[in-house]
């Protein structure tokens with residue numbers, strides 16, 4: 001609305017008096033102020049009243065325009081001035097009435113505020129814009145329009161057309177997204193372009209080449225015009241030959257610089273793409289663990305790969321076009337001005353009309369593209385989740401169900417794509433039509449100027465050639481506008497990830513040369529960020545001492561792994577402290593900390609690399625002997641040498657080509673290779689048979705020297721050998737002592753031991769039977 005009234009503010013000062021200009025500016029500001037009205041919460045009665053008021057609006061509008069028509073002669077306003085003043089007064093009246101209805105009753109459900117404002121702008125402003133243009137050609141047209149305003153059939157048709165436009169807008173508008181997400185993208189084109197600043201030097205070179213090349217392109221129309229005059233006036237033939245030669249040389253030079261420019265541009269854009277993709281990936285890797293708990297893997301992958309690809313492609317293609325055509329438009333217009341300012345002004349006045357179309361459809365695109373990306377990410381999520389869990393899907397015969405879910409998500413994308421296609425077709429159609437109208441108008445007006453000897457024939461030929469290039473360059477720029485919006489839309493989520501500041505940052509700096517490894521949990525209280533209302537750890541306090549193996553036992557979901565995650569600095573506790581050698585664990589430098597604290601988790605994750613690379617993960621190129629020693633400690637050397645390619649055998653995706661027990665041993669070797677001061681084994685030997693587990697434990701415990709070891713075990717036999725056992729129940733430490741002490745106490749630990757023994761006995765009786 002504000003924009004529409006800005007257009008009219010541009011027209012009026014060109015054509016009318018200062019008084020009328022003041023009126024325009026007032027209406028302009030009134031419209032702007034009107035946007036600040038806020039409607040009360042709507043209910044059905046209010047909505048009905050609003051609908052009734054809106055239905056009576058055409059009658060009120062008709063009466064008001066008749067009154068304004070009668071007032072015009074009294075104010076001594078005629079022709080174009082009368083049309084402009086009536087339109088502006090009508091615009092002000094309609095805006096104030098609509099906003100009053102909105103402020104008092106709200107709007108009916110079938111009407112968006114944007115749609116209503118669009119209708120008001122269309123009804124009031126299209127006519128003065130059209131009249132301004134036609135008055136250049138036929139001053140009589142204004143009188144016809146003034147007569148038309150008094151006729152009810154013309155009135156009905158203009159309302160009918162506006163309603164059709166409104167309905168189309170309402171159905172295509174992505175504002176009424178069912179999810180309730182009002183798709184208001186925050187990324188600006190400027191932000192997108194800021195990704196290009198590191199390559200400023202290259203773009204400067206591209207710009208220089210562009211200027212040279214564009215100037216060269218101006219040669220053909222210029223010399224064609226000159227030659228036309230020479231031919232018609234039969235002037236100097238040698239100048240004619242020189243002109244042809246100069247024109248050929250300039251055009252060839254322009255082609256060579258164009259080639260160089262394209263080459264440099266494409267190479268630079270590949271660098272930009274690579275830069276964006278790696279920045280997004282790096283930024284995602286910096287996020288806190290809670291981010292990964294809530295964000296879906298498929299969604300993140302889609303952002304890093306598909307979205308960045310779409311954005312870079314779109315940006316690369318459009319920026320190229322934008323630079324080329326913008327440069328061309330500038331030079332062409334300068335040459336056109338030189339030939340005839342009247343014709344150039346006429347061309348310029350037609351531009352705002354054809355600019356309105358891409359502005360509107362560009363907004364469609366940006367929002368639609370945003371929704372398409374989101375829906376694609378949802379489909380990707382289903383595919384990647386299914387493929388990652390293929391064994392579970394197969395064992396539950398869930399293939400058909402997963403395929404159906406995938407198709408369902410794809411159909412949603414298809415529905416949005418259809419909307420996008422309709423919006424694009426409509427935009428192209430309207431754009432071509434407006435471009436054609438402008439061309440015809442200019443040719444007609446230009447012809448009249450030639451017949452009245454205002455410009456020479458040669459100048460007209462040159463002008464027409466420039467003008468044809470100019471309009472097609474403007475058309476390309478306009479057609480490109482929705483694509484630029486699309487690129488901006490696609491960049492929304494990418495920037496969301498790129499600009500996201502991790503809620504937890506490991507900014508510690510401590511890197512002491514010696515670390516004892518004394519860990520203290522001091523009144524730690526914690527709940528996961530995704531479930532803040534559920535306390536997982538309640539005032540937990542315990543110590544892990546150097547040279548001691550501490551076992552943490554307790555029923556399932558009592559919070560054992562949570563203690564490990566906190567010690568690994570994946571989350572920050574809401575209350576209490578975790579200290580390492582008397583200092584908060586957050587004070588230590590990130591790399592240093594993780595080289596001193598190693599974890600073997602419940603579900604060891606291996607990478608799709610060789611077994612050797614998995615063991616030496618994160619340590620670079622280590623001597624093979626070190627890797628083998630660590631593997632021997634973890635009792636993994638035997639099975640690794642038995643594999644087809646030994647240490648070079650590929651572990652498969654997520655270590656899928658190894659058994660769970662083998663994976664656990666590789667993971668233990670990986671942790672031991674770092675020779676950590678604090679070793680955490682979170683049920684890390686659960687898949688090993690008792691004998692292998694015993695061997696691994698002996699190696700780990702005996703080799704621990706002054707190492708601090710924390711073992712979490714479901715099998716209490718694993719905990720039995722620990723120096724100290726902590727019992728965690730319902731997020732609280734309920735008991736502490738050695739195996740023997742706890743058995744003698746007869747508390748929950750001894751009950752757990754008894755239950756496990758009974759379980760074993762039952763199992764062996766069943767086996768005997």
Ligand SMILES: Nc1ncnc2c1ncn2[C@@H]1O[C@H](COP(=O)(O)OP(=O)(O)OP(=O)(O)O)[C@@H](O)[C@H]1O
Pocket residue numbers: 293528530531536554555556557558559560561562563
């Ligand atoms: N990422 C998470 N987000 C939200 N809640 C979580 C998350 N991880 C665990 N929980 C919840 O925290 C509680 C404690 O989980 P935790 O994994 O620490 O238990 P545990 O004692 O290690 O269990 P188990 O012995 O079965 O491995 C559980 O209720 C669990 O549902």
